[in-house]
Amino acid sequence: MKLADVKAATIATHAGSDPQAQHGAVNTPVYRASTILFPTLDALEHAAVTPLEGVRYGRNGTPTTFAFEQAVAAMEGGHGAVSLPSGAAAVNVALLSLGARPGDHILVADNVYVPTRNFCDRALAASGIETSYFDPRIGAGISALIRPTTRAIVFESPGSITFEMCDVPAFVAAAKARGVTTIMDNTWATPVFFRPLDHGVDISVMAATKYVVGHSDAMLGVISCRDEARWEAVKRAAMLYGYCAGPDEVYLGLRGLRTMPVRLERHFQTGVQLANWLRTQREVTRVLHPALPDDPGHALWKRDFTGASGLFGIVLAPVSRAALAAFVDGLGLFGMGWSWGGFESLIVPYLRPPPRSAVAWTEPGFLVRIHAGLEDADDLRRDLEAGFERLRKAA
Numbered sequence: 306m307k308l309a310d311v312k313a314a315t316i317a318t319h320a321g322s323d324p325q326a327q328h329g330a331v332n333t334p335v336y337r338a339s340t341i342l343f344p345t346l347d348a349l350e351h352a353a354v355t356p357l358e359g360v361r362y363g364r365n366g367t368p369t370t371f372a373f374e375q376a377v378a379a380m381e382g383g384h385g386a387v388s389l390p391s392g393a394a395a396v397n398v399a400l401l402s403l404g405a406r407p408g409d410h411i412l413v414a415d416n417v418y419v420p421t422r423n424f425c426d427r428a429l430a431a432s433g434i435e436t437s438y439f440d441p442r443i444g445a446g447i448s449a450l451i452r453p454t455t456r457a458i459v460f461e462s463p464g465s466i467t468f469e470m471c472d473v474p475a476f477v478a479a480a481k482a483r484g485v486t487t488i489m490d491n492t493w494a495t496p497v498f499f500r501p502l503d504h505g506v507d508i509s510v511m512a513a514t515k516y517v518v519g520h521s522d523a524m525l526g527v528i529s530c531r532d533e534a535r536w537e538a539v540k541r542a543a544m545l546y547g548y549c550a551g552p553d554e555v556y557l558g559l560r561g562l563r564t565m566p567v568r569l570e571r572h573f574q575t576g577v578q579l580a581n582w583l584r585t586q587r588e589v590t591r592v593l594h595p596a597l598p599d600d601p602g603h604a605l606w607k608r609d610f611t612g613a614s615g616l617f618g619i620v621l622a623p624v625s626r627a628a629l630a631a632f633v634d635g636l637g638l639f640g641m642g643w644s645w646g647g648f649e650s651l652i653v654p655y656l657r658p659p660p661r662s663a664v665a666w667t668e669p670g671f672l673v674r675i676h677a678g679l680e681d682a683d684d685l686r687r688d689l690e691a692g693f694e695r696l697r698k699a700a
């Protein structure tokens with residue numbers, strides 16, 4: 306059976322696996338290698354003239370790296386994947402692979418991951434590459450923002466702090482008409498719930514640190530490309546900048562990927578359950594979750610996605626910082642910390658509004674981001690319920 310004909314759960318279970326190449330061991334082991342030895346001058350010369358192929362030097366990848374990359378590429382339905390030492394490195398290498406020059410321009414959705422904004426505003430700007438930010442809900446209107454110098458449209462759907470959805474097919478159509486590359490950060494949905502490359506996106510990036518690794522114990526990024534030329538450009542950029550994902554990290558990434566569809570199904574269910582309960586709480590003015598029918602992004606989510614991960618947001622009615630502290634400080638199951646995608650539930654209150662250039666964020670209350678973990682959903686609800694009681698007393 307070909308992996309192209311099967312569903313995500315089956316791909317996740319089998320892709321990148323070659324037990325007979327590993328003495329029958331089910332999992333490709335952690336290869337620790339810098340030096341790779343060649344038996345003959347011919348073999349050495351062959352490796353020298355094919356720098357993108359095979360095992361030739363530790364930094365270019367080992368069998369562990371290639372197993373992980375093959376599995377991710379199969380999940381994303383791409384020509385190939387390239388692993389990086391973090392999600393941020395993956396976003397940045399995807400941008401660097403464009404080979405943009407001074408005077409070039411990129412379009413970036415206003416709600417992207419803040420370090421992505423920083424890379425554009427600092428590193429790319431210092432190289433003379435201009436970034437302009439657009440309203441993530443602009444849809445086909447993106448066309449009017451494309452300049453002759455525009456090299457890429459960069460977006461996340463939904464954004465991982467404020468959860469606006471993008472119209473991906475509209476972006477792709479506008480970009481294709483003008484020869485512009487599309488880059489999507491797909492960390493939120495993962496290919497289990499949305500396959501950007503199937504929708505015509507050129508490059509799909511994931512912070513594998515989140516759901517792929519899934520256990521909050523490794524940093525890893527991965528870029529998947531729709532065609533060979535883009536994969537080559539990404540691989541060359543990763544090599545040029547000297548990036549190399551660690552052997553334990555790619556092993557943990559592949560190990561996590563095996564169970565990702567099962568975990569995500571549970572994150573999805575619990576997230577929706579909590580979101581639906583939260584919208585009944587009087588301290589909550591908005592729930593930012595595209596799977597809820599009254600969310601502004603719901604129609605796009607329903608049209609294009611097959612599920613939702615466990616990450617969503619709420620906006621609280623205006624309360625004091627002390628009341629917010631009373632809510633979060635006493636939570637027993639929700640840890641407070643950046644990141645998400647692990648098995649455990651997390652909560653992050655934002656004390657300042659998210660940075661915006663195109664459309665101001667005008668909600669007056671605190672924005673709070675929630676990651677629904679794999680705990681029992683009722684236990685999680687009860688933890689939040691006790692938090693609201695503390696908040697009320699402190700308010």
Ligand SMILES: *Cc1c(COP(=O)(O)O)cnc(C)c1O
Nearest residue numbers: 391392393418465492512514525
């Ligand atoms: C976390 C995150 C990243 C960066 O990943 P790291 O592995 O932490 O560097 C990129 N994009 C999104 C949407 C993220 O949530």
